[in-house]
Amino acid sequence: MFITYSEAEVPLGLLAGKSDVRHWRYAELSLPCVWFYVSIGYQRSDTFGQTTLLLTGIREFEELLSDRDADMWLEDVMVVTPGSVNGSDHWRMDRLSELSEAAESSTGQLTYVYGLEDGRVVIEGPTADTASVQSERTIFSIQRDITNAVGAAISHCGV
Numbered sequence: 001m002f003i004t005y006s007e008a009e010v011p012l013g014l015l016a017g018k019s020d021v022r023h024w025r026y027a028e029l030s031l032p033c034v035w036f037y038v039s040i041g042y043q044r045s046d047t048f049g050q051t052t053l054l055l056t057g058i059r060e061f062e063e064l065l066s067d068r069d070a071d072m073w074l075e076d077v078m079v080v081t082p083g084s085v086n087g088s089d090h091w092r093m094d095r096l097s098e099l100s101e102a103a104e105s106s107t108g109q110l111t112y113v114y115g116l117e118d119g120r121v122v123i124e125g126p127t128a129d130t131a132s133v134q135s136e137r138t139i140f141s142i143q144r145d146i147t148n149a150v151g152a153a154i155s156h157c158g159v
Helices: 058-067 149-156
Strands: 035-044 047-055 072-081 092-104 110-116 121-124 133-141
Touching (some): 058 072, 072 121
Antiparallel strands (some): 035 072, 072 092, 092 110, 110 121
16 A cells, blocks of 8 residues: 655646646555556557556556456556565565465465566465465456457557
């Protein structure tokens, strides 16, 4: 979850006449948790655009996946992991190849398994042993869920 502070607010929404839109120079991550940096492509009328969302929850990420349609698609997903999850002493940002919900074989406890572009696997939960988890369902797959922006623009234009 992100924390924002009033002194970090930039009143761009008010200047643009959009009082419901707020802009922040910075936000604080309230807990050392995994979060997603998701690039989205979209079409509004005849205009194509791109934006990036920062999501701290898998549920919100799954909602975003289910909300996609012909006018909004995922272009890229990075996963940001604290050292306590990625096994190092620092934060890492990696391109996500696959995200699965898995069960730890001895306890049945659910955990999340992050397959990274470089082939590494990061497990969020009580075990770090990939052999001790069994995938229950795939939440995200780069082959299934990422749309090439050029391909999307061409298919939206009817070419």
